[in-house]
Amino acid sequence: MKRILLILSLLCLPFLAGGCGSDDRAQLTVYNWGDYMDPEVIAQFEDEYNCRVNYETYTSNEDMYVKVKNSSDTYDVLVPSDYMIERLISEAMLRPITKDNIPNLSNIDAAAQNLAFDPGNQYSVPYFYGVLGIVYNTAQVTEPVDSWNLLWNDKYASKILMYDSIRDSMGVSLKRLGFSMNETNETNINAARDALISQKPLVMAYVTDNVKSLMASGDAAMAVVYSGDAAIIMSETDHLGFAVPKEGSNAYYDNFVIPKNAQNPELAEQFINFMLTPEIAAQNIQYVGYSSPNTPALALLDSSWADNAGFNISSEDLAHSEIFKDLPSDVMEIYNRAWTEINVSK
Amino acid sequence: MKSFKEYIAYPYGLWMLIFIAVPLLVVIWFSFLSNPDFKAGIYTFTLNNYQEFIDPVYLELLYRSFLYAVIATLICFFIAYPLGNLIVSLPAHRQNLMIVLMIIPMWVNFLLRTYAWMVLLSGSGLIAQFLGLLGFRDVSLLYTQSAVILGMVYNFFPYMLLPIYTSLKKIDPDLLRAATDLGANHFQMFVKIKLPLSLPGIVSGSMMVFMPAVSTFVISNLLGGGKYMLIGNLIEQQFLTLNNWNFGSALSMVLMTIIFLVLGLARLITGKELDTGGQIL
Structure with missing residues (x-):
């Protein structure tokens, strides 16, 4: 009797640990701010690159930091803000970006690049500001x-x-x-x-x-x-x-970064590059509504965006x-x- | 061979061990460390986390949390006791109906109900519009102390009503009749018979309201608009935004110790185990 119950409780353990692995496509785990990416865009990426994106969200840089630092879960792409990127770099938690893998970096306005928190954008790629x-x-x-x-x-x-x-x-x-x-x-x-x-x-x-x-x-x-x-x-x-x-x-500048312990850094770079494609970026801007440094994507938006004082920030401000x-x-x-x-x- | 009944408790024991005892030990352990670096294996033992708490700012916060929780508990009691009496005096099928009506709102998620109050209390909400019709303009109800206490009373009220109802229902009506027969007036009957006999329910109900009220952080956040911080918010902040798990653990331990003391006090009042006579349901 005792043994049966022991076996039964052991059988329960896998359920506690969770996890199901029926999907054998490559997996990309993205950890982003809530409401900060169009789900349609993510679905398009999954189709094009035949992979599965696990998408999780946070509400503040600090929440993200605590989770990434203490949890045993690993992430492939994060979207921290400037000062948090600085901290992640100083704690050696990020992986340098291979710029050759992200040709769409050329779409990004120079004003959003090479900022003090990440000189030369060694670790981060601009997303919104x-x-x-x-x-x-x-x-x-x-x-x-x-x-x-x-x-x-x-x-x-x-x-x-x-x-x-x-x-x-x-x-x-x-x-x-x-x-x-x-x-x-x-x-x-x-x-x-x-x-x-x-x-x-x-x-x-x-x-x-x-x-x-x-x-x-x-x-x-x-x-x-x-x-x-x-x-x-x-x-x-x-x-x-x-x-x-x-x-x-x-x-503030919210940039893509890849943690040092990312499971799938190549796919992460493909994901970042995909997000910088003008058409994709434009679609994403219309969902998120934040100011984007993606110059060709801005040209694809209709004129009402340029009139919105919250979107079109003056360079003096x-x-x-x-x-x-x-x-x-x-x-x-x-x-x-x-x-x-x-x-x-x- | 032991009886089947004894074995059937094993999974429960395992459950308690994994989800209650171990996490609690981890919290106690954390509360005595300063800035541990688990990867490097550095653990420094310290009492600083507890010392840090002895500070007017935090003591004031503790006082405020207790004050709000006590007020909410008292309000719950003064509504629930007469209501419990009323329900007990109804015929049996009506009693069940009333109790079910009290429980049904609890099937709706707690957060959802609190969000509903935010809509009701807001400046353009139903209550403000009604008050506007009566000539009171620009009353702000949301994000006030009263809103926080209202949220506590509303959310925890059934936990007060049910134990009181159960203990009142258990009182043998013959005892009350005998008291009247022997010449007690209504007041004497209430003070000498009814109140002492329903005391276990009152104490149990008060604990069930007081404990979640003193440690809540959601209600004070949503209905207080971040202006009325309670000890629960401070603990939440240590874990989620300030990344000071050690101080957060020490705070949790302080709060837990105080709650245990209050529980012990309650046990002294009733003179026996709390759960006699006052179980919910």
Whole structure:
């Protein structure tokens, strides 16, 4: 009896471990932001290259990092942002890109290449980019939207949405006070913290994905968002505008990278190259709505895209924006601590 | 040879071991490490994670979590106790119907129900529109303290009602009749007979509401808009965004210890095992 039960429980183990391997096509595991790639495009790649794409999503760079670092799962393609790419490179977690395998790299605007987080694009291939700004309801906000100070204006009490992320919210506060988005001085970081604590009574909520419905319904008058999200919200709702404050902002670049332990790096490079094909990139842009550095793909889009302030970012706005740096862990501890204090404050 | 009944518990024991005991030990182990590097095999033992918690910022957070959970538990109790009495006084088939009606909403996913509250409470939602008709304009209900507590009360209410109902139902009506016969008025009968006899249900129900309420992070996130952080959010943040699993583990251990203490206190009040008289269903 005992033995039978032992055998039965052993038989159960494979189910616990999971996994089914009936598909003998090559497999590519892509780990990307949620809603950041047209599923149609992925299906086309599967057909053309006779492979299977396992597609998983995350909601923040930090989530992705924790998972990639600690999990035993391996991924073939990731799409981290600038500062996270810098960290992955410094921790030797990435595999250099073989540029010969990605001829479509020539479609990418030079302005999006060779940036400080990955000089010479040894490890990363540009996917989408954008800049942090304010999306606002033109019926409710009467003054010009040109400064982060607007988010501290008590005229809009309980109508202001902040972005629920340490670096972004702290960055806004730092820039407003004239500091860098990558500030490392503790006094300045704490000044930015105090400003956010004093702003908290005016804030409706700290959100990430709920911005869309709150802006569409008019419940919120303004929100700190990434230009790509603004572009999507504005294409669906009237009376909205997007502006990048004059104090400067954060510019972000989300690039493809291949982890060092990728199971199928050749297929990963084919996938990246496929995503940079003008027709595919154009189709993907229309699904995602973020600004793309793929010049021939932009030419394939209809003119309404060029009129969207969240999609067509001016080069001046981009020029006086900073890219996040991967801050040393002792500095990040000051940020984390400040963020907890902001969260706990009333 | 042992009886079949004893063997049939083996898979359950295995289950408990793999999914409860081992993870718990891992959490305890993690809470005493500082920045372990598993690949390099470096583990440094430390008490810092616990020391770090003794800080006004975190203690305030703990206080707030307890305050919200206690308020939610009290509100649940004051609604559930009269309701339980009412249901017990109904004929048997009606009682079952009422209980089923209480349980049916629980078949809908918890997150979905909380999202539904976000829609109801939002500035353009039904409740605000109704209040608008009555002349109250621009009331903001969503992303407030009250919304967080409302979410707790709504989601955990059945866990209070069911044990109270069960313990009230178990009271022999003859005892109440005897009390009246012997000259007790309504108030005396309630204080001396009904309340003590239903105490196990009250304590069990309070625990069932208090425990998930004190550790929730979803409700405070969705209905509080990230403005009312609770200890559950802090733990979630340590694991998911700050990548400080050791401090997160220490926080979990602190919270768990306090919950155990509260459970022990509850056991002192009822004087026996919690699950007597107050099982749900």
